[in-house]
Amino acid sequence: MNILVCISNVPDTTSKIEFTSDSKAFNTEGVQFIINPYDEFGLTKAIKLREEHGGKVTVIHLGEASSEPTLRKALAIGADQAIRIDSESKDSFGVAQELAKVISEQDFDLIITGRESIDYNNGAVPGMLAAILDLPFVNACTGFALSGDSANMEREIEGGKEFIKASLPLIIAGQKGLVEESDLLIPNMRGIMTARTKPLTVVSSNGTVDKSKSISFEKPASKQACKMVEAGQEKELVSLLHQEAKII
């Protein structure tokens, strides 16, 4: 089974989000970058599928050379090889077009992405990829089992879950549930050593032009100080929620 996992390089979940003084860009100073958590569930699932069914796990990422430590980490976790599309960051459309070009030149049975990246949260790359490559697509996938040439899946829907069948090749956008938090693999020393010698191919950008751009960023308005209510005075809380907040 030939599996591709698309990886986004994002600020650590504990990062304080700050912008440059002109508010035009995310200030990366002092920020630790990690594998997008949704993608990490997908990577772990890909490695499990390889263990069960054999095959190869490739990770792919679009970014500059500075993002290579994240790809090396994916190799240390257990991917067999990595591809970096050498490009400045792009919008969802740009990323999807760039990925589609590389994917169309190879033969993948399963393409896994995260449901969204935790930085720009557009959640668009997997769906766009499916449209460009004309492949079946399952979003918010929380369960995946292979059965011959098709897959049985679960996806999250409003107020429940849906059980789905689809044929391969296929694109899924995953999240927790695809594997459990406790299944996530932490690279061991051997993994880290072998990651250094695993192939990391750099391919050049196809020059796709974005269809959207960022103008500026702002932080949510800061809230007023929290109004404290004494324990035992829950009645007061109820009346505050009713009269002041007008919420109940």
Place this chain on the structure above:
Amino acid sequence: MSVLVFAESWNGSFRKGTFEAITFAHDTAKKLNFSCIAVTLGNINDNINTLSNYGADKVISVNSDFDSCDNKGMSSALAQVAKQENASVIIISNSNTGKCIGPRLSIDLDASYISNVVETPSESSPITIKKKAFSGKAFEIAQTTSSSCVLALSPNAYNITENPNPNCQIDTFDFTTESSNVTSEKVEKSSGKISLAEAEVVISAGRGLKGPENWGMIEELADLLDAGTACSKPVSDIGWRPHSEHVGQTGKAIAPNLYIAVGISGAIQHLAGVNSSKVMVAINTDPEAPFFKAADYGIVGDAFEVVPRLIEEIKNFKANN
């Protein structure tokens, strides 16, 4: 020119997010001086005329059966209607269904795609719009660079208002679905009665509750307030509650009117997913819990004493109001 809005339905019924999207599309169309056209896909059991209450000038009903997973078919039907109606702005709800369709649709129409939008466009040419970014930690002003765009409206971000249009016209559109290679086998409702993304009140609890057996009072409080139930990441990781209840940066991002957090300290990752809530209440034993810096109202105290008392007070309140 027109603004086209996908009037999403599930099992033939519209959702709350559908009416948010129609209101948003009406307001956007008004700003741009376009007409507002709503499109329904598949069989609708609800009265289609309700869409005109929220400002649709025309409703186009696509008469075809769609598998709930056939995002390709749904996207292609919407694209055909958009072309027929000369729509340059297409609006969908950023729901699970919307998220499957929107990106596909943008490719089908060669349009820009911007999701998680929270306000109508501040400029019309090119469309410039505010959206959530960094998992609720920031907003981004984004701009389209194509002549048409697909905008996905963040749930619970835009107030539903009625803009009745008695002259709303109802048309049908013929579309033949191809056999889909993704099919729905069955749907399972989750235990929570109210979908978290659409819930107006959410009661959430964390490790402070000490064990899954103690969630009875959280569910009771939720029942009283017609609320959805949620939990922190550690609680879903140790399996006390299902993953579908995990709210936070790597779980669900929610934006209810009222969020009550019980025994949740308020780590930055948790707050990212919930800080779009209009009013937040924190109940925690630790007066230094970071949640008290983010909340609007707080009680320092033992959840096992505070929550039962709160339940009683809400019952009293409901009895008198």
